[in-house]
Amino acid sequence: MGEELLELINISKNYDGVKALDNFSLIIEKGEIHALVGENGSGKSTLLKIVTGSLAANEGSILKIEGKVVKNYKSIDSIHNGIEIIYQDLGLFPNMTVEENISLNQTLESKRQVINWKKVNQIAFHAMAQIDINLDPKVMVKDLSIADQQLVAICRSLTQNAKVIIMDEPTSSLTRKEVHSLFSIIRQLSSKGITIIFVSHKLDEVFEIAERITVLRDGKKIGTYSKKETNPEKIASLMTGGEITYTRYSFKNNSGDMPLLELNALSKKDNYLNINLKLYKGEILGIIGPLSSGRTELSLSVFGLNLPYDGIIKIDGKEILINSTQKAIQNGIVYVPEDRMSSGVILSKPISSNICLTILNRLRGKSGFLSNKKREVLVKEWVKSLTIKCTNPEMVVSSLSGGNQQKVVLAKWLATEPRIIILDSPTAGIDVGAKSKIYELMRELASKGLGIIMISDEIPEVINNCNRILIMKKGRILKEYEVNDNLNKEALMDEIYA
């Protein structure tokens, strides 16, 4: 330790007069695990692009690798200097085998036009041995879990004699257990002298894995902190530029004993068993549990996409059958899915079209055709009330940040005027500032008498925002906690991950 691997001196970058990076300097040491945190638009991705050579920095910016200044730096130079990046999409080919994906860079670099499959296998075997993993080299990458795909991407970067591996949001689609095994591999790499730059939104994970943390805001470096001298609350406030104070959500039951939603002994084979649950008006009920706990399957049942075999669903004490999403929406139930990109929004369509999608019937004019005027009014209203950041509502959703995309999803469902909202991991992959906006919104809705079910992996957000927590595991609800000052966070953690 203490050996400089990468030195950035006064790195700046302008886009159309806007400073994306402003005099950024940083020293990264050999073998350290360095976290890079910052909100969307803080300059993180610009920095990554400069370090990996896919973007040129302004005049006067200096990049030193192992003490040597590099000039005219391109992607290929970064690879030759052992700098590897693993983006969120991993850059793998799903229709190729594990061994081919791992060895692809080497195969292409060898400039030989004929492929030697024996060598491909050896390269893959060697790379996997370096981090002690044992995937079937002949299996297609599309048949692997995301966690295993990530390992393939790591192995691929190892074949390039990586000195630095930059991981951009590596844990966003992993389960807690998978995160742990990823972390042990990261530590293993670090102990072999490979530097890891870990880019993440999840501060609890940052604090678990990183030795030093660098905070970016508005293109500037706020500071680099050693883990021991700081804490997640401090980092969060540095990222957002102001203290976000987390107050606990307090719930007052004004609606008496009649639950808004009640599930009675709901069961479905291979999904969940004997689920009993009550949700009152104004409540934010947290459901927490590992990824394959049946929580998503249960939510889909309430939303009419996964018919239960047995049990009763009641709304306002009345038994109803929900066998389609139309039925669910009629009964005031909406579900915001976990995978925003593929099931929450239509990325290539404008904000306005996405918001209107659920209520096209209401937007009919006198002629019976869609009324543009009604549409505009409605869209404007939602963009304003959820403060969706956009220059105009005809912008395509893919051009928005994760937090704003999530607001579009929420607007789409809130437009149906629901009474019960099920939010499946509503803050996954969005930054701290946007998260607090989502929490604020949830509280506001609950205070208006809606019932909210929030499914989440993140214990702190559940404790801060819910008044009651259910722990779900292996298809069953194990325990219920009332959130109050006596709630023991560690005990909760043990309960979930034991």
Next chain:
Amino acid sequence: MKNFKKLFNKTETFLFIIIIVFSLIIFSLNRSFLLPENLLGLLKSYSFSGIVSVGVFLILLSGGVDLSFMAITTVSMYMMGSYIISTSNGNVALAFLICGSMGIILGAINGFLVYYFKIATLIVTLGTMNLFYGVMMFFSKSRDIYNLPQWFRNFTTFSVPFGKNAQMSVFIIMWILVILVTWFILKYTVLGRGVYALGGGGINKARQAGFNVRAITMFIYCYAGFLYGIASVISAGTIDQILPTSLVGKEMPIIAAVVVGGASLAGGSGSLFGVTLGVILLSLIRNGLTLMKVTSYYQGVVMGIIILVSIIITNFRLRSLTKTISKIDIEY
């Protein structure tokens, strides 16, 4: 057991079983069906579709769609035909050179438009299909070409003895060669792996990984064009004349055979073996229907149903492999 299950999940296995079942049905109607001379005769008549489908598959594998292949075949065939009836000292190599290079040139036009203008391949090839046909009709005035030279006939009727009284046509040999060469390219060359990369990951990912996307795109369309070009020799040889309109509108059965053979319209998946089985299956069914004296009106209906059913079954099997609702191990 696991291997058996894996085998059973393959489209190829499924097609193979249907082909066997269908062959047995035809065999029960006509005892001479399974004689080697009959089977080789059938394969000979499938060889044109077989070679063309390899090119169509290659483009589908890279994430594109080709509609212009019959137009390319027709133009290549007509150019070749016009030349060989006008010269007294033509030969087989020259005929292949003309139709092969014509195919490459027209394929290159497709590849150029696809790569440089970033237009959807379906639209590009829809355009070039009409363009190629149109230009040819203009110059040929839709005259048919008869009186193909004797050396050409000698080649197209050439066959090698196979067993006791069966003959293997040169067309089948061409088909087998095309499959072997293409298989080698796809499996063992960087270009071939690039075709998979393009289809599975898209242009940007393939480029990021270090593939030469331009070279790959041009290769795909030129090579497919080459196959369409040389297949035209079979088309001309089979009917012993060259008609500018003989292949017009015959695109869909080939695309259907490729898709039935397991190639995905989304690109990136499928195998040469599956595609070849798809061609054999659909052609066999058509033969069987004729044998059962089903009139051509009903043949269309039956073919349509068979294509839909086989694709539905394939999709259904794939879907059951990738379900959205996962199975949860409930703790009792």
